[in-house]
Amino acid sequence: MTRKDEQAGQAAPAGAASAEAVEPVTAEWTRHAAEGVLLDGFHALKHALRFGARVPVAVTTDRLAVRELAQSLAPDLLDVLDGLLREVPETTLRGLVPRAHPTGVAALALRPSAPGWGGxxxxxxxxxxxxxxxxxxxxxxxxxxxxxxxxxxxxxxxxxxxxxxxxxxxxxxxxxxxxxxxxxxxxxxxxxxxxxxxxxxxxxxxxxxxxxxxxxxxxxxxxxxxxxxxxxxxxxxxxxxxxxxxxxxxxxxxxxxxxxxxxxxxxxxxxxxx
Known part of the structure; x- marks a missing residue:
């Protein structure tokens, strides 16, 4: 067996997102990108969720790292983040946002409408x-x-x-x-x-x-x-x-x-x- 054959047969790294898994995430991002509010980084997503933002899509390059961060800084949001975040490769994240945040997190939220705020x-x-x-x-x-x-x-x-x-x-x-x-x-x-x-x-x-x-x-x-x-x-x-x-x-x-x-x-x- 050649070295090329060996490399082709190697398993993907644990936790790596497959192309099939990433495609629907990027499609959802594209659907909301024009009108969505970009939440750039863990802290922006954390605050938005705490104050009731509707977040249809959120991505990260490392779910485990984000979970550890949430355990320390936002334990109240652990379950929400577990259900919301989708892991994508770094190359995918860089294609979705102008500048990737150091926390490797990005999300799109729906901008609230004025009538919903009261007046x-x-x-x-x-x-x-x-x-x-x-x-x-x-x-x-x-x-x-x-x-x-x-x-x-x-x-x-x-x-x-x-x-x-x-x-x-x-x-x-x-x-x-x-x-x-x-x-x-x-x-x-x-x-x-x-x-x-x-x-x-x-x-x-x-x-x-x-x-x-x-x-x-x-x-x-x-x-x-x-x-x-x-x-x-x-x-x-x-x-x-x-x-x-x-x-x-x-x-x-x-x-x-x-x-x-x-x-x-x-x-x-x-x-x-x-």
Whole structure:
């Protein structure tokens, strides 16, 4: 028997997915790819599942490694992940996503529709599960950096904000924003609205010329609006604002990072006397 014959007769490595097993997984991925939300990595999938995302397809290059990770970081999801994840070769994963995550996990989730979030009478999502009554709604006015948008979504989810709205042309559900948000777009309502369609709530807009935030009471359910780091608030948002407020800042420092500004404002709300 030649060496070639010996190699042909060798068994496939344990756990390796056959072409027949991979084909229906890739077909399901293709079916949902156009409208699905890419969950890039274990932590994004973990968060999305915890907050009720509908995930029709999820893949990994190593089911055993993911199970060990889940036992440590998400034991509450072990059974769900066991039933959901399908193992594929690394070459298949690289063909499905623009950049394979180090955890070797990727999934597609169905983007929630606005009517499913509830609302306050104007088609804008109301407070989600786990959100305190009167929680503020974060508004990002014409943001330009998708990574910042995702970071703000992550902050809003952790702080229990009522949601995140963006104005302008960037989609807050862009894959780069979802990646930066670590799957927490499913933990808090996230949508895009133009200034004229913002909900009917008090709007406090952050501007260096505004009143010190520490001296301004936050109305229940207020919107907290932040301009882009380079250009600040748009004229339309400034005209819509009920009050201009400013974050305390050392003289000669020009600005904070957008996500830092949102974190400071949300902490001010969280630290208010009960």
């Amino acid at each position: 306050d009478g104007d088609g804008v999502p109301g407070p989600g599960a786990g959100t305190q009554e009167g929680a503020p709604l974060v508004v990002l006015d014409n943001p330009r950096n998708l990574g910042n948008v995702g970071a703000v979504v992550r902050l809003a989810a952790g702080a229990g904000a009522a949601g995140v709205l963006t104005t302008g042309d960037l989609d807050p559900w862009h894959p780069a924003a979802v990646r930066a948000g670590a799957g927490l777009h499913f933990a808090v309502p996230v949508a895009r609205r133009q200034v004229g369609r913002l909900p009917r709530r008090p709007l406090l807009a952050f501007d260096p010329e505004g009143d010190d935030l520490r001296s301004v009471p936050l109305p229940p359910g207020a919107m907290l609006a932040f301009g882009s780091e380079r250009h600040g608030l748009t004229d339309a948002l400034r005209a819509r604002a009920d009050h201009l407020v400013a974050l305390p800042m050392r003289p000669q420092v020009s600005s904070y990072n957008l996500a830092t500004s949102v974190a400071m404002a949300l902490y001010h709300w969280m630290a208010r006397p009960s």
